[in-house]
């Protein structure tokens with residue numbers, strides 16, 4: 001039996017780590033349309049250049065092009081027993097296409113996993129994340145052991161307070177990703193996600209395929225909830 005899983009969730013919900021787990025546990029590849037489009041950066045043809053422009057502008061790539069890219073990826077040898085989709089489908093047109101494509105192969109979506117995270121927790125996971133030069137991550141709200149941090153006011157209060165965080169052992173000043181450092185940008189990202197994905201969530205809810213998983217649990221608990229869903233699907 002093949003296994004086609006769609007994984008959805010706001011940034012910080014742990015999609016990446018769980019998709020990796022499914023990939024290793026069940027031997028099916030993760031298909032991230034964002035990664036596939038980003039990988040076109042090294043190509044030098046009109047279509048690849050057009051895709052880079054679309055991505056830079058924050059728009060979606062046209063459905064036909066996206067679906068065609070997914071079809072090509074699904075035809076590769078490693079995807080013959082299934083796949084985990086991440087960032088796809090992004091709308092009902094893509095969802096309908098995927099359903100028809102899989103049906104033409106005698107297959108179907110097994111489950112749509114929605115990793116649900118309280119939005120304030122999602123905000124804190126992005127806004128509170130600080131990293132040292134070697135790539136080790138901390139979080140001022142949830143993983144602050146070994147660091148000291150403070151919000152420093154601008155002397156004339158012309159700008160919002162700045163987060164200053166240091167590793168205690170080394171004294172190293174810690175960095176934030178530029179897109180995490182701005183509260184408004186983090187909120188916009190969360191807001192965009194909610195608006196864009198709601199129609200896809202509704203689509204799969206109506207089909208009885210949506211499985212909600214509490215992403216505030218530990219990574220292991222989320223992993224075992226996912227394993228349960230997949231084992232049940234296999235059993236059924």
Ligand code: AMP
Pocket residue numbers: 033034035037054055058059060061062066086087088089090094
């Ligand atoms: P992501 O990494 O999933 O946020 O995707 C990065 C960019 O790739 C998006 O902003 C879109 O321009 C493009 N993209 C990714 N997935 C899709 C999709 N399913 N449909 C259309 N465009 C997509």
